[in-house]
Amino acid sequence: MSGKHSMNDRSGQAGDQLVAGEPLLSARDVVQEFVVRARGGVREGVVQAVSGVSFDVMPGETLGIVGETGSGKSTLARALLQAPRPKSGSVVFRGADLTKLRGGKLLRARRHMQFVFQDPFSSLDPKWKVRSIVEEPLIAYRTGGMKTRRERVSELLDLVGLDPVRYAKRHPRELSGGQAQRVAIARALALSPSLIICDEAVSSLDVLIQAQVLNLFEKLRGELGLSYLFIAHDLALVKQVSDRVAVMYLGKLCEVGPGDAVYREPLHPYTRALLDSIPSTEPGDRRRSSTIKGEPPSPINPPSGCRFRTRCPRATEQCALEEPMPRELAPGHLVACHFPLSQPAPAITGAVPAKETVL
Amino acid sequence: MAAPFPNATLATPVPPPLPSLINARRLRAQRLGRALRLWVPVGILALILGMCFLLPLVVTLPSSTAGNILYNNEPPFSPGHLLGTDVQGVDFFSMLVYGGQVAFEIGVAVTVIGIVIGGTIGVIGGFATGWLDAVLGRVLDILLAFPALVLALVIAEGLGPSEIHVIYALSFFGIPFVGRFARGATVTIRGLPYITAARLSGTRRWRIIVRHVLPNIMPSIVTISLLGIGITIILEGALDFLGYGIQQPEASWGNMIALGQQVLTAQPEYVLIPSIALLVTVASLNMLGDALRERWGTQ
Amino acid sequence: MTDALLQVDDLRVTFAVGGREVRAVDGVSFTVDPGRTLAIIGESGSGKTVCCRAILGLLPTGTAIGGSARLRGAELLGLSDAELRRYRGSDIAMVFQDPARSLNPTMRVGLQITEAIRTHRKVDRREAHTQAIELLRLVRMPAAERRFDEYPHQLSGGMRQRVMIAIALACRPKLLVADEATTALDVTTQAQIMELLLDLQTELDMALILISHDMGLAASYSDEVLVMYAGKIVEQAPATRLFGAEGAVRMRYTRALLDAIPHLERPAHAELPVVGGRPPDPTTRLPGCSFAPRCASAADDCLAKAPALLEHAPGHRWACWHPCENGVAS
Numbered sequence: 001m002s003g004k005h006s007m008n009d010r011s012g013q014a015g016d017q018l019v020a021g022e023p024l025l026s027a028r029d030v031v032q033e034f035v036v037r038a039r040g041g042v043r044e045g046v047v048q049a050v051s052g053v054s055f056d057v058m059p060g061e062t063l064g065i066v067g068e069t070g071s072g073k074s075t076l077a078r079a080l081l082q083a084p085r086p087k088s089g090s091v092v093f094r095g096a097d098l099t100k101l102r103g104g105k106l107l108r109a110r111r112h113m114q115f116v117f118q119d120p121f122s123s124l125d126p127k128w129k130v131r132s133i134v135e136e137p138l139i140a141y142r143t144g145g146m147k148t149r150r151e152r153v154s155e156l157l158d159l160v161g162l163d164p165v166r167y168a169k170r171h172p173r174e175l176s177g178g179q180a181q182r183v184a185i186a187r188a189l190a191l192s193p194s195l196i197i198c199d200e201a202v203s204s205l206d207v208l209i210q211a212q213v214l215n216l217f218e219k220l221r222g223e224l225g226l227s228y229l230f231i232a233h234d235l236a237l238v239k240q241v242s243d244r245v246a247v248m249y250l251g252k253l254c255e256v257g258p259g260d261a262v263y264r265e266p267l268h269p270y271t272r273a274l275l276d277s278i279p280s281t282e283p284g285d286r287r288r289s290s291t292i293k294g295e296p297p298s299p300i301n302p303p304s305g306c307r308f309r310t311r312c313p314r315a316t317e318q319c320a321l322e323e324p325m326p327r328e329l330a331p332g333h334l335v336a337c338h339f340p341l342s343q344p345a346p347a348i349t350g351a352v353p354a355k356e357t358v359l
Numbered sequence: 360m361a362a363p364f365p366n367a368t369l370a371t372p373v374p375p376p377l378p379s380l381i382n383a384r385r386l387r388a389q390r391l392g393r394a395l396r397l398w399v400p401v402g403i404l405a406l407i408l409g410m411c412f413l414l415p416l417v418v419t420l421p422s423s424t425a426g427n428i429l430y431n432n433e434p435p436f437s438p439g440h441l442l443g444t445d446v447q448g449v450d451f452f453s454m455l456v457y458g459g460q461v462a463f464e465i466g467v468a469v470t471v472i473g474i475v476i477g478g479t480i481g482v483i484g485g486f487a488t489g490w491l492d493a494v495l496g497r498v499l500d501i502l503l504a505f506p507a508l509v510l511a512l513v514i515a516e517g518l519g520p521s522e523i524h525v526i527y528a529l530s531f532f533g534i535p536f537v538g539r540f541a542r543g544a545t546v547t548i549r550g551l552p553y554i555t556a557a558r559l560s561g562t563r564r565w566r567i568i569v570r571h572v573l574p575n576i577m578p579s580i581v582t583i584s585l586l587g588i589g590i591t592i593i594l595e596g597a598l599d600f601l602g603y604g605i606q607q608p609e610a611s612w613g614n615m616i617a618l619g620q621q622v623l624t625a626q627p628e629y630v631l632i633p634s635i636a637l638l639v640t641v642a643s644l645n646m647l648g649d650a651l652r653e654r655w656g657t658q
Numbered sequence: 659m660t661d662a663l664l665q666v667d668d669l670r671v672t673f674a675v676g677g678r679e680v681r682a683v684d685g686v687s688f689t690v691d692p693g694r695t696l697a698i699i700g701e702s703g704s705g706k707t708v709c710c711r712a713i714l715g716l717l718p719t720g721t722a723i724g725g726s727a728r729l730r731g732a733e734l735l736g737l738s739d740a741e742l743r744r745y746r747g748s749d750i751a752m753v754f755q756d757p758a759r760s761l762n763p764t765m766r767v768g769l770q771i772t773e774a775i776r777t778h779r780k781v782d783r784r785e786a787h788t789q790a791i792e793l794l795r796l797v798r799m800p801a802a803e804r805r806f807d808e809y810p811h812q813l814s815g816g817m818r819q820r821v822m823i824a825i826a827l828a829c830r831p832k833l834l835v836a837d838e839a840t841t842a843l844d845v846t847t848q849a850q851i852m853e854l855l856l857d858l859q860t861e862l863d864m865a866l867i868l869i870s871h872d873m874g875l876a877a878s879y880s881d882e883v884l885v886m887y888a889g890k891i892v893e894q895a896p897a898t899r900l901f902g903a904e905g906a907v908r909m910r911y912t913r914a915l916l917d918a919i920p921h922l923e924r925p926a927h928a929e930l931p932v933v934g935g936r937p938p939d940p941t942t943r944l945p946g947c948s949f950a951p952r953c954a955s956a957a958d959d960c961l962a963k964a965p966a967l968l969e970h971a972p973g974h975r976w977a978c979w980h981p982c983e984n985g986v987a988s
Contacts, residue, residue, distance in 0.1 A: 062927075068844035069815065083555055107561050115559050123552035127574040140561030176936055187560065206701040206937075207871060211918035211930040218927055233844065240920035241927070259926050277849035279878035281901045281916065292846050295800060295814055386674060 022095070023056035024195055024227050025080070025113075030054070030089035032072070032079045036300060045300045049075040050086070051251035054326075057195065062221065062228040064242030064259070066235050066274070070299050071248040073231045074118075077199045080229070081115060082106060094194065111141060114188035118200040120180035124172040130157070130183050131168040137190040156186040159223075160216060178209035185216065189224070197229040202237070214241060235274050239263055244332070247271050250299055250307040253326065257333030267335035267342055269312045306338065314339050316346045397650040400643035407640055411459035421450035424608040432626070445618060445629060454610040455636060461522060461611045462640070465595045466588040468526045469533040474584060476530075477538030482576070484538075485545025486568055499542065502535035507590075508597055515603040525604045529591055536590070540583045544576040578655040585648035589641035596637055612637055662689040663730060663833055663865050664713070664750075670724035671705070671712050680940045682708040684889035685725070690833065693859065695866040697876035697897070699915070700886035703937050706869050709886070710835050714752055715742040729833070748778050751826035755838035757818035761810040767821050768794075768806030774828040793824040796861075798854055816847035820854070827858065834859075835867045840875070852879050873915060877901040885912045888938050888948035891967055895974040906974065908981035911949045947979070955980050 032050040049072040057063045067073040079086035082098050091098045096109040117123035124133055134156055138149045154164040160182040172180055181201065188196055198217070202210045218241070220226055232238050238245055239259045246256040247270060255268040266272045273292035294311045297303055305323050309315035318338055326334040329342060339346045414420070421440070431448040433440050442451035477499075484495030507529075514528035548554060549572070557567050598604035599613025607614050612633040619629025671683040683705040690696050700706040711717050713727045713734055727734045729749055734742065754760045762770060771793055772786040781789065787806075794802035797820040810818055819839060826834060836855065840848040856879065859866055868880055876883045876897060883900050885893040893900070893909040900907055907913050914933045935952040938944065944951070946961040953960065959979050967977040 068846060081559065083558065110559075111561065115556070117552045117556065119552065123556050125553045125557070125571050125575070128571075136557060136562060137560035140563070140566075178936070184556075187556070190560075207915055207918050208701065208933050209936070211932050212934070214920075215930055215932055218929060221927075234920065235845070236920040236922045239922060239926060240924060240930075243926060263922055273846055275922070277846045278922065279849070279852070279872065279874035280922070281874050281877040281919070292850075295816060296844075296847075 023092075024059045024094065025057040025229070026090075026092040027056075027076075027080060028054045028090045028092075030076065030079055030086045030091065032075050032086045034075075047299045048302075049251055049299060050079060051302075052089070053248070053251075053253050054089075055246055055253065055256060057227055057229055059194065060225055060227055061243045062230055062241055064230045064232070064238035064245045065248060066232060066238040066245060067248035068233055068274075068296070070250060070296055072251040072299075073233075073248050074199055076248070077115070077197050077229070077231055080197065081110065081113065111191055112194040114191070114193040114196050116181070116184050116188050116196060116198045116201040119204055120177060120184050121172055123184050124180060126172050128171070129168070130162075130170050130172070130175075133172075133183060134186045134190060137187060141191060143191070152190065153186075156189055157183075159189065159220070160186045161212075162186070176209075177205050178213060181205065181213055182216065185213075185220075189220070192224070193226070195227045195229065197231070199231045200233070201230075203232060203234070217241060235278060247274070250297070250302050252307055253334075253336060254308065255333075255335045255337075256326070257330070257335075261330065261333050265330075265342070267329055267333065267340040268308075268337050269314050269339075269341065270308050272341055273311075306336075314345050393650070393653065396646060397654065400646040400650065403639060403643040404647065407459060407636075407643075408463065411456050411463060415456060415460075420453040420456060422453065424610065425449065435628070442632065443628075445615075446622065449608070449610075451629075451632070454615055455612075455633065457610040458612045458615060458633065459636065459640075461605060461609070462592045462595060462637075463588075465522065465526055465529065466592040469529045469591045470537070470584050470587045472526070472530045473533030473537035473587060474580060477534035477536065478541045478580060480534070481538035481541025481543075482545045482568060482572060485542040486549060486564065486572070496542065499535045499538045502531060503539055505531070507532035507594055511594060511598055512601065512603055515598055520602075520604060520606045522605060525595060525598060528598070529594055532594065533587060533591060536587050537580065537583060541576060541580060544579050545572055548572050548575050578651070582648045582652045582655075585644050585651070589644035589648075592644075593637065593641060661692075661730075663692045664690040664867075665728045666709075666713065666725070667727075668725040669709060669712060669727060669735075670722075671708050671717065672722040672724075674722075678941045681889050681943070682940065683712065686886070686889075686891055687725075688884055688891070688894065690865050690867060692832065692865055693863050694882065695856075695859065695868060695880040697868040697870065697880035697883045698886060699870060699873055699876050699883060701871055701915075701937060703888075703940065704886040705889040706886050707837055710752070710837060710867065710869060714746060714750060714835065715739065716752075743777075747774065747826075747831065748829040749831055750833045750835065751829075751831040752835040752837060753819070753822050753826050753839045755841050757815065757822045757842075758810065760822055761818060763810050766807055766809055767813065771806075771821065771824050771828060774825045778829040789828075790824070793827060794820075796827065796858070797821075797824045798850075799824070814847075815843050816851060819843060819847075819851055823851075823854070823858075827862070830862055831864065833865045833867065835869065837869045838871070839868075841870065841872070848875075855879075873901075873919060885909065885915070887911050888940070890948065890977065891975075892949065892978070893974075893976045894967070895976075899974055906971075908970070908974070908976040909949075909978045910953045910955060910980075910982060913982050914953075947977070 029052045030050055031048065031052055034047045034049060036045050036047050053076055055063065065073050065076070078084065080091050082091070085099060089099065093109065093113055098106060098109055101109050131153055134153045135149050138144065138152060143149070144152070153168065157164040157167060162179060162182055167175070167179070172183070175183065202213050205213060217228065221228065228241070230238060230241050239262070242259050244257060245259045245262045247254045247262070247268060249270050254270050255262060255266065262271060263275065266275060277292065292311050293313070297307070297310055303310050303320070305321050306312070306315070306319040309319040312319070316339070322338070324336045324338045326336045328334050329340060427448045429448065431444055431446055433444040435441065435443045437443055440450050440452065442455065444450055445454070480495055480499060484492055484499070487495065510531050511528040514531060515524055518524035518527060554567060554571060557571055595604060596611070596613035596616070599611045600617045602617070605611040605614060607618070615633040616630050619626070619633070623630055666689070667687050669683055669686045670681070673680045673682060686705070686709055688696065698706045698709070708717070712723050715734065715737060717723070723735055725735065729745060732745070734745065761767070768787070768790050771790040772783070775781065775786045775789050791802050791806060794805060799805050799817060799820050805813065805817070810821070813821070840851050843851065852875070855866060858864060868875060870876060880897050883895060883897050884891050893907070893912045895906070900912070907916060914931070917931045918933070933952050933954070938948050938951065945963065947953070947964050950956040950960040957980060965977045965979050967975050969975045
């Protein structure tokens with residue numbers, strides 16, 4: 001670590017550049033696996049939680065990733081951070097491929113990427129005071145002396161709407177869920193990141209508090225020019241905060257596109273099913289019947305070809321034989337489907353018989 | 360055989376836990392119980408420790424190793440002998456006091472060694488991955504696999520009887536005892552998001568161990584250590600009783616029981632009194648450990 | 659009107675915490691008619707769960723419970739566990755949020771269903787087995803016979819919830835209470851389970867109480883909606899009246915809730931109208947409206963006196979001194 005970095009240093013060092021027009025974050029063919037062990041430690045199989053996901057995040061934009069249980073979205077988030085390192089694929093952040101870096105180099109390159117966890121209480125050390133929690137990144141990257149650090153901590157707490165005088169010396173157990181999450185956000189902001197990855201960051205908060213925290217995200221976006229990777233299972237929530245939305249199913253990206261486009265003209269049947277399943281408070285939308293059938297398949301043994309075919313009302317033989325690759329059907333709008341919704345339904349319809357892969 | 364489904368639950372707003380539904384009177388009783396469970400053992404231990412360590416400083420006690428055979432087998436409350444004398448005229452109370460000193464010295468020493476060495480091995484092992492974790496884990500497992508008493512016996516016999524050697528021997532129990540526990544606690548903490556967050560903040564591993572892991576496992580370590588002191592005292596007593604630890608005429612509770620064994624039917628108090636001392640000490644240590652665990656909410 | 663299935667009058671539940679009183683439920687009254695669906699909406703701490711647990715007798719002994727809850731005329735509050743057991747399962751049943759914890763992980767799923775059946779009816783094992791398989795089919799469990807012998811960990815969240823529903827329906831209750839039953843499920847699974855519940859409702863002529871924090875769920879699946887805040891009902895209306903084109907939400911809190919949830923139609927990055935502050939401390943009792951400290955339109959009378967829940971419009975009750983006009987926060 002050569003010398004001290006200034007507080008608001010965004011430029012970093014050589015190899016860590018922000019070139020105009022280039023994506024801030026570029027993930028290519030990211031694959032992440034787990035070994036599944038049965039009781040007794042016997043190796044039962046390998047789950048590919050993320051199977052070749054590629055996407056870009058441009059500076060200043062918010063990319064939302066939505067997916068249900070087993071979609072791999074949280075695993076993807078961890079893989080981007082190299083915690084743990086993905087099995088294969090590349091993650092280029094500000095010009096540097098994080099998958100190829102280790103130790104100090106990785107820390108430096110990753111400095112501008114921060115993370116907000118799902119549960120604020122387990123992401124804050126219960127024995128530490130708020131002040132120390134927010135200060136930790138500053139100490140680790142040796143930014144300034146104690147006085148400067150303390151000032152920065154007060155600044156950060158103000159930024160997230162917590163009065164430093166009242167909150168700096170508290171412990172996490174003395175905070176509410178919303179306040180604790182704000183502390184986590186303050187900590188994430190400490191090093192002036194360019195990208196913040198939010199993994200279900202508001203899902204454990206009550207609705208009204210959730211709105212407060214979402215507004216905080218927007219405010220920070222405006223004031224600090226942040227980019228976000230916003231991961232959640234709630235499509236409405238994701239669409240609300242994102243410029244572009246990516247939909248994941250069982251480790252694969254189904255559809256990526258501008259939020260409005262994905263909502264108004266979804267191209268992938270899974271996106272359509274997700275949209276139909278959301279209970280709406282709008283008039284006339286009551287009790288739409290869901291267009292999805294069956295149970296989600298187990299990720300240990302995903303269906304051949306297109307992973308969604310066992311639940312898709314439009315699946316055909318081809319879907320079982322050939323995996324669809326992402327295609328750009330409209331500007332900035334990609335979909336991985338042989339029969340996207342923009343085309344008429346294929347002649348032979350009906351989901352491939354469930355007995356093949358549903359357990 | 361159907362494969363298990365991905366183990367994930369969606370994050371949802373967490374409702375506050377239903378508050379404890381007792382009326383005020385039962386609440387007071389509960390509080391009282393909790394306070395008693397903490398302070399009674401503290402008081403007992405303070406008394407015992409005071410008796411063993413402070414009393415001799417204040418009052419000159421008769422020798423615990425030598426006695427006048429003319430005054431043997433005196434009953435309790437004889438002049439100059441609070442609890443009487445034993446077969447050889449040695450003052451019983453002194454033996455109890457000095458035996459207690461030895462017991463605590465050994466108990467605390469072994470546990471401190473356990474915390475320092477075992478704790479270090481455990482925390483490093485819990486944090487390490489790959490071969491280091493495997494090696495350290497197996498070291499602890501091997502040490503723990505031996506029955507503590509047998510191992511201690513063998514070592515004590517090999518080294519020869521003395522207080523220090525007893526401490527060495529019992530450390531072979533103390534180290535894996537605390538170490539295994541420290542490793543488990545560390546592994547649990549290591550999986551928590553705030554450790555990941557610390558790594559993401561750029562904190563170095565050793566600093567994470569010192570500032571995040573240690574403060575959070577310390578309550579558990581303290582409670583297990585209290586239990587460890589109790590077990591060590593019993594093991595020491597057993598060693599002495601079998602003749603492998605503190606040798607006569609040095610006083611120790613185990614020796615007292617061994618000596619008293621010979622006159623068990625005639626004068627059972629020679630066995631009973633040190634046994635009760637052991638019982639009360641160890642039980643108080645256990646109770647204190649439990650009460651602390653309750654208070655600190657550790658697993 | 660008079661043969662309501664469940665009639666709750668002035669239900670009060672008070673706990674003693676640290677010597678102080680916590681009024682978890684503070685005078686709640688509502689009725690559930692046979693075959694209808696009532697949604698109880700509220701955030702954490704609003705008292706919605708405690709309310710229903712009180713009716714089912716699931717609160718630990720020693721809680722102060724007042725008021726009345728009558729199931730077809732029979733008073734449920736104050737009954738002993740043995741007496742309540744007659745009603746639980748056969749007249750009124752409950753499905754909980756986390757099936758992973760409500761199901762016994764060491765027992766096969768089918769066995770748990772047959773156990774529920776045999777608690778209430780004297781049938782032999784074979785008959786119970788047949789009925790259990792029928793129940794699994796009823797809840798649309800794929801491959802019902804195979805699932806019968808499986809353990810909970812071998813099933814997905816949605817399937818486990820179906821098992822919970824099967825257990826709850828073992829004796830065809832007339833009222834099913836679903837306490838955040840779909841909250842922990844994916845949205846697609848939630849849609850399937852909700853459809854299932856509604857179909858079962860028609861098939862079995864069952865009334866349904868949905869407890870949730872999700873207003874969308876209430877809007878889409880219920881006939882009538884109760885909104886709770888700080889232990890009281892603050893607004894009550896048929897779903898079509900509350901949501902929907904007329905947008906006749908009156909109470910400020912309901913309005914705040916509706917505004918705060920993300921809507922698909924809203925443009926991205928829109929600033930959400932926020933309500934500051936936090937839910938009130940349940941141990942302190944404010945003289946005025948419990949929502950007043952956080953309400954943008956609070957006036958002096960709001961802080962001075964708590965508004966009563968009155969039927970200001972046909973079928974629509976609310977408790978607010980300065981309600982919204984035309985469903986829009988003024």
